[in-house]
Amino acid sequence: MSNLHGKSMRKFWRTGEPCVWFTGAALSLTLLIAATLVAVVLVNGLGVFWPSRVALLELTDGSRLIGEVMRFEERPEGAGERLQLKIGNRDLYGLDFRWVNADEVARKSFPEEIVVLERSEHGNFYGYLRAVAAPGLDLPADLAPLEAFGRASVAVAERQRDIDALGARLAGLNSQLERLRLQLLKLEYRGRGGEDAAVLDIKRRRTVLKDDFEQLVARQGLMLAEQRQIRAEFEEAGGRVKEIALAEVVRLYQPNAMSVPAKAWFYLGKLKELLFAEPREANTEGGLFPAIFGTVILVFLMTLVTFPMGVIAAVYLREYAKEGLLVRIVRIAVNNLAGIPSIVYGIFGLGFFVYGVGGAIDQLFFPGRLPTPTFGTGGILWASLTLALLTVPVVIVATDEALGAIPGGVREGSLALGSTKFQTLMRILLPMASPGIMTGLILAMARAAGEVAPLMITGVVKLAPALPLDGTFPYLHLDRKFMHLGFHIYDIGFQSPNVEAAKPMVFVTTLLLVLIVLAMSSVAIRLRNKMKKRYTYSTF
Amino acid sequence: MTPKTSDIAITDPVIEADKLHFYYGSSEALHDINLRFPRKQVTALIGPSGCGKSTFLRCLNRMNDLIDNTQVVGSIRLNGTEVNSPNIDVIELRRRVGMVFQKSNPFPKTIFENVIYGLRIAGIKNKAVLEETCEKALRGSALWDEVKDRLHQSALGLSGGQMQRLCIARAIAVNPEVILMDEPCSALDPKSTARVEELISELRENYTIIIVTHNMQQAARVSDHTAFFFEGLLVEYGPTKQMFLKPKHKQTEDYITGRFG
Numbered sequence: 001m002s003n004l005h006g007k008s009m010r011k012f013w014r015t016g017e018p019c020v021w022f023t024g025a026a027l028s029l030t031l032l033i034a035a036t037l038v039a040v041v042l043v044n045g046l047g048v049f050w051p052s053r054v055a056l057l058e059l060t061d062g063s064r065l066i067g068e069v070m071r072f073e074e075r076p077e078g079a080g081e082r083l084q085l086k087i088g089n090r091d092l093y094g095l096d097f098r099w100v101n102a103d104e105v106a107r108k109s110f111p112e113e114i115v116v117l118e119r120s121e122h123g124n125f126y127g128y129l130r131a132v133a134a135p136g137l138d139l140p141a142d143l144a145p146l147e148a149f150g151r152a153s154v155a156v157a158e159r160q161r162d163i164d165a166l167g168a169r170l171a172g173l174n175s176q177l178e179r180l181r182l183q184l185l186k187l188e189y190r191g192r193g194g195e196d197a198a199v200l201d202i203k204r205r206r207t208v209l210k211d212d213f214e215q216l217v218a219r220q221g222l223m224l225a226e227q228r229q230i231r232a233e234f235e236e237a238g239g240r241v242k243e244i245a246l247a248e249v250v251r252l253y254q255p256n257a258m259s260v261p262a263k264a265w266f267y268l269g270k271l272k273e274l275l276f277a278e279p280r281e282a283n284t285e286g287g288l289f290p291a292i293f294g295t296v297i298l299v300f301l302m303t304l305v306t307f308p309m310g311v312i313a314a315v316y317l318r319e320y321a322k323e324g325l326l327v328r329i330v331r332i333a334v335n336n337l338a339g340i341p342s343i344v345y346g347i348f349g350l351g352f353f354v355y356g357v358g359g360a361i362d363q364l365f366f367p368g369r370l371p372t373p374t375f376g377t378g379g380i381l382w383a384s385l386t387l388a389l390l391t392v393p394v395v396i397v398a399t400d401e402a403l404g405a406i407p408g409g410v411r412e413g414s415l416a417l418g419s420t421k422f423q424t425l426m427r428i429l430l431p432m433a434s435p436g437i438m439t440g441l442i443l444a445m446a447r448a449a450g451e452v453a454p455l456m457i458t459g460v461v462k463l464a465p466a467l468p469l470d471g472t473f474p475y476l477h478l479d480r481k482f483m484h485l486g487f488h489i490y491d492i493g494f495q496s497p498n499v500e501a502a503k504p505m506v507f508v509t510t511l512l513l514v515l516i517v518l519a520m521s522s523v524a525i526r527l528r529n530k531m532k533k534r535y536t537y538s539t540f
Numbered sequence: 541m542t543p544k545t546s547d548i549a550i551t552d553p554v555i556e557a558d559k560l561h562f563y564y565g566s567s568e569a570l571h572d573i574n575l576r577f578p579r580k581q582v583t584a585l586i587g588p589s590g591c592g593k594s595t596f597l598r599c600l601n602r603m604n605d606l607i608d609n610t611q612v613v614g615s616i617r618l619n620g621t622e623v624n625s626p627n628i629d630v631i632e633l634r635r636r637v638g639m640v641f642q643k644s645n646p647f648p649k650t651i652f653e654n655v656i657y658g659l660r661i662a663g664i665k666n667k668a669v670l671e672e673t674c675e676k677a678l679r680g681s682a683l684w685d686e687v688k689d690r691l692h693q694s695a696l697g698l699s700g701g702q703m704q705r706l707c708i709a710r711a712i713a714v715n716p717e718v719i720l721m722d723e724p725c726s727a728l729d730p731k732s733t734a735r736v737e738e739l740i741s742e743l744r745e746n747y748t749i750i751i752v753t754h755n756m757q758q759a760a761r762v763s764d765h766t767a768f769f770f771e772g773l774l775v776e777y778g779p780t781k782q783m784f785l786k787p788k789h790k791q792t793e794d795y796i797t798g799r800f801g
């Protein structure tokens with residue numbers, strides 16, 4: 001009997017059943033971890049823009065607080081619960097958040113008339129709208145404050161558009177002035193004296209432009225001052241009154257009075273702001289457009305370099321280099337490049353691209369601007385080249401393997417028909433290897449999009465004054481600094497003075513980065529599947 | 541054993557191999573081969589595995605150039621021109637001496653593109669010419685009726701036998717003089733094999749065919765002449781009938797009757 005049992009046990013082990021369980025468990029564990037990460041990001045990221053209710057708390061000592069209840073937790077000293085309240089009004093209270101012991105709360109209510117203000121400075125304001133003062137707009141005196149606020153803010157937005165148009169003109173003038181300054185510098189660099197006709201001409205034109213510029217600045221100042229006259233009076237929970245210029249208000253809403261569709265509409269508005277607007281308040285509020293744009297352009301530029309470089313290198317390695325010790329060593333080395341910490345690539349990029357190549361370019365082409373560097377400082381070109389260097393091994397390995405997996409018969413078949421090696425490569429081998437190459441490219445892009453460390457020393461910034469791609473010649477400004485979602489996460493999550501307030505944005509940014517990587521790679525995957533269908537051998 | 545020169549008189553040979561030696565690195569795979577292939581006839585190369593049939597075949601269109609560390613000594617002439625001379629155009633040679641492989645190797649392209657591949661790489665763009673050649677080649681390889689409605693579908697959807705005939709069509713599309721076939725039927729089922737054999741008999745009208753085969757019946761059925769190789773040596777060469785009925789050498793007889801190999 002026991003013998004029989006032993007036999008069946010041995011058989012059990014021999015079938016490999018436990019191994020199957022083990023591999024299954026390992027897979028589920030990995031998936032679980034990944035799913036948890038995604039879920040955390042999704043739950044925290046998606047909810048950020050949903051307007052939550054604002055509570056009015058009356059405490060046992062008679063004081064009142066208005067704010068969003070963030071969470072409950074055990075009190076550290078162990079007696080009951082406490083709750084975290086986002087009270088905003090940083091300009092009045094100094095802090096955005098406050099802990100309140102649950103047993104001190106006498107009454108909790110959600111009055112509909114509570115307003116939340118998103119401001120361009122000092123974070124949210126929670127309180128009541130009391131009055132609107134709009135000299136020059138002649139609003140009817142008996143208008144409800146909320147209604148008056150609505151009308152006034154329409155007028156303010158209109159004026160803001162005029163001011164912005166003026167600002168654009170100023171920027172144009174400024175760049176003209178800058179160009180003249182550089183021309184002047186160049187002439188001086190060539191040794192043309194102050195009496196030279198060309199120098200005088202430039203100086204004269206500069207004076208004219210400067211006059212224009214100053215006039216416009218004055219006008220803008222006037223308009224701004226007028227704009228700031230339109231103000232509203234708010235009252236915070238404790239009864240203190242605060243006057244706020246409407247120009248500082250990004251939006252005003254009454255979350256407790258909002259219906260679900262209204263909240264959804266609000267949500268969409270915030271989403272639009274996120275995707276298309278500039279950041280505010282040290283990046284913790286507002287949009288992410290420059291960072292999204294920077295990330296996409298960065299990966300795009302990187303792909304432009306890494307794709308041809310990797311494919312060409314792999315083609316040489318597989319098709320032309322004589323198989324031998326050297327090729328084997330190169331192959332191993334390329335494989336191991338992936339293990340080098342990315343910061344090392346960053347340092348190399350800084351030393352070689354920024355200081356070396358960039359410095360040389362400045363010496364050769366922009367000597368007049370020195371000591372202000374043009375290319376001799378971090379910029380999107382150097383960052384993308386550094387990333388290209390970092391990801392090129394991935395493309396090489398993928399291409400090399402894809403070429404190696406092509407059955408030898410196809411190669412011989414082509415050559416036997418009188419094609420050259422190059423024709424075989426272009427017409428047969430590369431198309432057949434293309435799905436594998438695409439896989440490599442997808443991996444490279446995903447890696448590049450998530451990389452932050454090497455960017456920090458090759459050109460990423462917290463807040464870039466201008467996008468790397470815009471309407472002024474030469475349109476693509478490779479020397480400019482740029483913003484990046486990955487760096488944004490690091491910056492607002494760990495470098496911001498008000499970490500608690502920045503937390504929602506960290507999740508949103510993470511979510512967005514993941515989505516962008518997903519979008520880019522799914523395009524590539526679609527392409528790859530198309531190629532696979534065309535070029536892979538079915539079994540025969 | 542002394543290597544045998546072919547003892548039949550072949551006037552006007554297409555290909556002549558003269559005192560041919562071939563080396564993979566330092567190991568000699570072919571020893572002093574002398575062979576003359578008659579024009580527009582089928583010659584079968586037989587012999588046990590590893591005796592150098594493929595190596596010899598690949599010498600004829602210089603496919604061995606692709607293997608590192610190989611060396612050819614002796615002479616091979618195509619219509620009297622030395623094949624191994626450095627100033628011959630290998631591309632042109634391979635155009636004139638086509639090849640069909642043991643494992644069919646269609647390109648992952650459409651049937652049409654497969655057939656006209658040789659013309660495309662030669663830079664021919666005229667659509668009428670390409671279409672005409674395609675049809676002629678497919679008819680020549682007895683595939684036209686089966687694929688004429690799906691010329692622009694992937695060749696990878698064909699059956700094994702069809703693929704092999706497609707490879708033959710691809711080879712004859714560039715209008716070669718000689719077609720080399722290295723065990724073209726070894727991966728095919730009997731029915732497909734019969735079709736390819738039929739095809740070979742038809743192609744004989746216009747092309748010189750040199751075929752390597754392991755199948756004695758096949759050699760007997762399709763070929764006019766047969767050469768028997770053994771361990772890198774040419775043992776016997778003569779008209780197929782004579783070889784199979786009255787082999788001169790004991791080794792040949794043993795091999796043909798299936799006593800070894």
Ligand SMILES: Nc1ncnc2c1ncn2[C@@H]1O[C@H](COP(=O)(O)OP(=O)(O)O)[C@@H](O)[C@H]1O
Pocket residue numbers: 564569587588589590591592593594595596607
């Ligand atoms: N690429 C190669 N490198 C080294 N030796 C080879 C190579 N190809 C064939 N050989 C050797 O050459 C001899 C002849 O091979 P092959 O021509 O393929 O024989 P067959 O086609 O008659 O079976 C064999 O001993 C084989 O091991």
Ligand SMILES: [Mg+2]
Pocket residue numbers: 593594595722
């Ligand atoms: Mg062989």
